Amino acid sequence: MSGFSWRIAEETDIPAISALQLRAIEELQRPFLTPAQIESSKKTMGLDRQLIDDGAYFMISEEGGPENVFAGCGGWGRRATLFGGSHSEGRSDAFLDPKTEPARIRAMYTNPDFTRRGVGKLLLALGELAASEEGFSKMTLGATLAGMPLYEAAGFRAISRDEDPAGDGLNVPVITMEKPIDRDGAVSVIATATGEAAAETVRRLAQARPSY
Numbered sequence: 703m704s705g706f707s708w709r710i711a712e713e714t715d716i717p718a719i720s721a722l723q724l725r726a727i728e729e730l731q732r733p734f735l736t737p738a739q740i741e742s743s744k745k746t747m748g749l750d751r752q753l754i755d756d757g758a759y760f761m762i763s764e765e766g767g768p769e770n771v772f773a774g775c776g777g778w779g780r781r782a783t784l785f786g787g788s789h790s791e792g793r794s795d796a797f798l799d800p801k802t803e804p805a806r807i808r809a810m811y812t813n814p815d816f817t818r819r820g821v822g823k824l825l826l827a828l829g830e831l832a833a834s835e836e837g838f839s840k841m842t843l844g845a846t847l848a849g850m851p852l853y854e855a856a857g858f859r860a861i862s863r864d865e866d867p868a869g870d871g872l873n874v875p876v877i878t879m880e881k882p883i884d885r886d887g888a889v890s891v892i893a894t895a896t897g898e899a900a901a902e903t904v905r906r907l908a909q910a911r912p913s914y
């Protein structure tokens with residue numbers, strides 16, 4: 703897999719992010735959920751603007767592809783919210799302690815035209831490297847059923863399962879998963895997918911870090 707590039711998402715990307723997320727939610731969850739469950743999943747999925755404000759959301763493009771077509775988007779969190787969009791319940795913007803708490807992987811979506819080409823893996827690696835650079839040693843996330851195969855392939859293990867996080871009786875599970883950070887593994891995935899040297903990725907991640 704090669705031929706992708708990444709950059710940090712900006713406010714002006716929001717319409718493209720929302721459209722990509724909606725397509726991924728509606729098309730890529732079909733093998734895993736009923737139509738009613740897909741509707742319900744929108745309560746606990748989608749755009750979290752805080753990630754964009756935090757410089758912690760990534761846009762993936764295919765090298766040489768049209769500028770306005772993204773292969774995927776996803777991010778990571780240094781705040782307590784585990785999953786969900788700006789509209790979801792149970793958010794917490796409290797900062798995590800990298801010494802004792804795992805960083806979050808957040809809002810991962812691949813454009814349905816680009817699945818199984820390593821875009822999800824690349825997004826995970828970018829989040830993992832960014833978290834490692836800020837002193838975290840573990841990652842956690844709230845997985846959809848559609849996301850689980852990717853996360854298992856990337857070394858995450860399930861630690862608990864909430865059967866009905868939306869609280870509407872439609873039982874769309876969210877599975878909490880964890881893994882230790884593998885910095886070298888992340889660097890290697892990024893280099894293979896983008897051809898970018900680790901020092902350059904680290905420099906660009908540092909540039910994206912807000913001063914708060």
Ligand SMILES: CC(C)(COP(=O)(O)OP(=O)(O)OC[C@H]1O[C@@H](n2cnc3c(N)ncnc32)[C@H](O)[C@@H]1OP(=O)(O)O)[C@@H](O)C(=O)NCCC(=O)NCCS
Pocket residue numbers: 726727730731774809810811812813816817818819820821822823824844845846847848849850851852853855856
């Ligand atoms: C989950 C998601 C981001 C995965 O995206 P992706 O870019 O296709 O994943 P990758 O190409 O990086 O997959 C890497 C590996 O993960 C595993 N994997 C990913 N998707 C899989 C699937 N649908 N079935 C089985 N294995 C899968 C495979 O091992 C794959 O490697 P391979 O293609 O060489 O066999 C995408 O399916 C998606 O957007 N789903 C809908 C939204 C969603 O549920 N997001 C997760 C929120 S927690």
